[in-house]
Amino acid sequence: xxxxxxxxxxxxxxxxxxxxxxxxxxxxxxxxxxxxxxxxxxxxxxxxxxxxxxxxxxxxxxxxxxxxxxxxxxxxxxxxxxxxxxxxxxxxxxxxxxxxxxxxxxxxxxxxxxxxxxxxxxxxxxxxxxxxxxxxxxxxxxxxxxxxxxxxxxxxxxxxxxxxxxxxxxxxxxxxxxxxxxxxxxxxxxxxxxxxxxxxxxxxxxxxxxxxxxxxxxxxxxxxxxxxxxxxxxxxxxxxxxxxxxxxxxxxxxxxxxxxxxxxxxxxxxxxxxxxxxxxxxxxxxxxxxxxxxxxxxxxxxxxxxxxxxxxxxxxxxxxxxxxxxxxxxxxxxxxxxxxxxxxxxxxxxxxxxxxxxxxxxxxxxxxxxxxxxxxxxxxxxxxxxxxxxxxxxxxxxxxxxxxxxxxxxxxxxxxxxxxxxxxxxxxxxxxxxx
Ligand code: CMC
Numbered sequence: 001x002x003x004x005x006x007x008x009x010x011x012x013x014x015x016x017x018x019x020x021x022x023x024x025x026x027x028x029x030x031x032x033x034x035x036x037x038x039x040x041x042x043x044x045x046x047x048x049x050x051x052x053x054x055x056x057x058x059x060x061x062x063x064x065x066x067x068x069x070x071x072x073x074x075x076x077x078x079x080x081x082x083x084x085x086x087x088x089x090x091x092x093x094x095x096x097x098x099x100x101x102x103x104x105x106x107x108x109x110x111x112x113x114x115x116x117x118x119x120x121x122x123x124x125x126x127x128x129x130x131x132x133x134x135x136x137x138x139x140x141x142x143x144x145x146x147x148x149x150x151x152x153x154x155x156x157x158x159x160x161x162x163x164x165x166x167x168x169x170x171x172x173x174x175x176x177x178x179x180x181x182x183x184x185x186x187x188x189x190x191x192x193x194x195x196x197x198x199x200x201x202x203x204x205x206x207x208x209x210x211x212x213x214x215x216x217x218x219x220x221x222x223x224x225x226x227x228x229x230x231x232x233x234x235x236x237x238x239x240x241x242x243x244x245x246x247x248x249x250x251x252x253x254x255x256x257x258x259x260x261x262x263x264x265x266x267x268x269x270x271x272x273x274x275x276x277x278x279x280x281x282x283x284x285x286x287x288x289x290x291x292x293x294x295x296x297x298x299x300x301x302x303x304x305x306x307x308x309x310x311x312x313x314x315x316x317x318x319x320x321x322x323x324x325x326x327x328x329x330x331x332x333x334x335x336x337x338x339x340x341x342x343x344x345x346x347x348x349x350x351x352x353x354x355x356x357x358x359x360x361x362x363x364x365x366x367x368x369x370x371x372x373x374x375x376x377x378x379x380x381x382x383x384x385x386x387x388x389x390x391x392x393x394x395x396x397x398x399x400x401x402x403x404x405x406x407x408x409x410x411x412x413x414x415x416x417x418x419x420x421x422x423x424x425x426x427x428x429x430x431x432x433x434x435x
Contacts, residue, residue, distance in 0.1 A: 006031045008040065015040040022053075026061060043418045053239075054415075055247060059092060059401055060238040064315035069322065071236060072096070080325050085231040085394070086110060086196050089168055092236055092401040107195070113169035114190035114199065116177070117147050124181045133178035133389045134268050140174045141167070142261030152255050160407050163256045164400035171396045172196065175389045176203035182385070193217070197227040200393070205381070222336040223380050226329055230373055233322040234391050236398030242267040246399045247406055251415040256403055263399045264392050270309065273391040276370040276377070279310040280384050283343045283350070292346075292353050300359045308354060310371030312363075322369035330372045337379045344375055 004021040017039040021029045030053040033044055046052045061070040069076040072091050079088055083097075090098040090106050098106060123143060127136050144166065145152065151159045177187050180203075188203045198219050205212040213219045237243070245266035249259040267273035286295050298306040313320055334344060351367055354360045377387050406412065 004029070008033075008036065008042075010040045010042055013040065022056075024056070027063065037418075043420070045420055049239075049244075054244060055239065055406070057238065057402065057405060058095070059405060060236045060398070062238055062315050064313070064317050067316060067319045067321045067324075069237075076233065076321055077325065080229055080232050083232065084195075085228050085235070085397075088232050088235050089397040092397050093164060093404060109165060110169045110196065111190070111192045111199075113166050114173055114192075116170055116173050120144070120147060121177065121187060124177055124187075127181060129182070129184065131182060133175070133182055133386055134264070134392075136178040136181065137174060137389055137392055138261050138264045138268075140178070141171070141264055142258050144170070145255045145257040148257075154253065154255070154407055157408070160256070160404060164404055167257065167260055167396050167400050171393050172200040173203060175386070175393050176200060178389060179204060179383065179386050183383075194219075195224075197224045197231065201227065220336070222333060226333045226376055226380060229325065229329055230376060230390065231394040231397075233325060233369055234373075234394035236395070236401065241269075241272050242395060243398055243402050247402055248415040250403050250406055251412065256400070259403060260396065260399050263395070267391060267395060268388060273370075273388045273395070275309050275368070276374040276387040276391065277384050279347075279371055280343065280374045280378065280387070282309045283346050286346060286350065288342075289346060289349045292350055295350075296353060296357055296359075300357075308350075308360075308365070310367055310374075311354060311360065312365040313368045316366065316368065317364040319366050320368045323367050323371060326369055326372035326376065327367075330376055333376050333379045341378065343378070347371070347375055 004023075005018040006021060007016060007018050009016040017036060019031045019033055019036065022032050023029045036042055036044065044052075059072065061073075062068065071079060071088060072095055074091070074097070079091075083091075086107050087098060087103055089110075090103060120140065120143065123140065124136065127139070148163065148166065151162055153159045173190050180187055186208060188206045190199050190203060194202060194213070194217075198213070201219060201223065202212045239247075242263040246259045246263035249262040250256070270278040282295075286292060295306070296308070298304045299308040299311075330344075351371070354365070354367075359365075373390075374384070374387050377390060378384070382390060
């Protein structure tokens with residue numbers, strides 16, 4: 001059978017090459033340009049990866065025009081409605097939804113790994129008292145490799161699996177510890193009788209004299225449901241900036257804890273995971289509804305770097321399906337935990353204003369998942385500097401799944417992009433007194 005190809009011609013040299021098209025199960029095909037430089041002496045240039053597929057992956061599929069997001073083929077709406085976060089983690093890591101016994105043993109194993117080493121707990125004391133929790137997340141996640149030397153043979157599938165399990169299990173413990181260090185509270189150990197989200201809430205909010213969960217083990221189901229949902233929605237998003245960072249770091253053979261720490265660093269930026277915190281700061285800065293037009297004008301002004309945080313997405317150009325779900329959850333959560341917070345009304349007014357604005361309509365800028373997630377976290381009493389950390393907890397599932405997928409492929413090569421050099425051509429060194 002003749003393979004579909006795309007012909008590229010260098011008009012300067014007249015050299016031409018037929019490049020094969022690669023098709024996935026669904027979605028846009030990609031031209032395999034691997035031989036381009038060898039054949040016609042040309043690189044491709046695609047700043048920001050606007051048209052470049054960086055890998056093959058069977059984990060997550062997005063159709064940005066139709067607002068479709070699938071994890072292993074399952075629509076995000078169905079998973080959000082019916083599943084638990086750990087069920088989704090199992091799905092992402094293993095490719096299939098777990099049977100009842102599989103889910104039980106998976107959840108039990110995660111619980112067994114949820115503690116952090118006492119020496120690592122003490123490690124937190126080295127951080128400044130007002131360190132941002134994200135800075136602690138980067139450092140502590142990276143340092144895990146120092147505790148598990150003996151299980152870092154990345155050619156051993158069991159070593160890889162256990163490393164991934166450890167990161168998913170420990171990330172809520174590390175997250176809660178980062179918060180508690182920043183407010184000067186004693187750490188709370190994980191409890192084996194609680195599920196993933198309950199445990200996190202307990203580690204975040206229990207005080208020595210005041211337990212978050214009462215003696216009947218009651219914890220508000222609306223809060224747990226909302227947390228579970230936000231974790232599911234943020235669990236994976238194919239080759240986003242942080243996942244691509246994890247993959248690039250992994251391509252060098254670096255250990256998985258270091259690679260995920262690199263992913264946490266990439267997530268921190270306000271264009272990515274830092275957006276949920278930035279939305280709340282922006283709302284506070286806007287302050288009142290009558291100032292919205294002023295800020296919309298700033299967002300449209302090309303000479304002003306200000307952007308409307310929580311709006312726009314590289315891939316979704318009609319709507320973000322995760323935003324539709326978080327918007328609904330926002331109402332449910334605020335009904336249960338009524339808030340006299342004026343920021344909620346301000347958020348709705350801003351949304352309405354921007355959606356009617358010609359600039360936002362023309363550029364297809366819609367609210368993304370993080371426009372609403374911050375307000376939900378705020379209603380759950382999660383502090384603002386923890387919003388991006390919440391994203392880290394959820395996205396660790398995606399990072400480790402991509403890492404496992406990548407490590408299981410025998411044809412791995414180091415990721416090494418090329419460049420268009422714009423500096424000086426060769427020139428001679430001059431002694432310092434002659435310059
Ligand atoms: N406010 C005002 N203008 C915007 C915005 C915005 N939030 N987003 C994009 N634009 C404009 C941008 O100025 C550009 O205009 P022009 O064509 O005249 O130069 C056009 O829309 C296209 O923007 P872009 O920067 O080329 O688009 P991108 O795909 O590179 O960036 C984005 C996507 C998400 C980084 C960007 O929309 C943005 O900065 N949004 C605000 C930050 C945010 O909410 N991030 C969370 C993303 S969802 C969570 C996650 O997955 O991490």
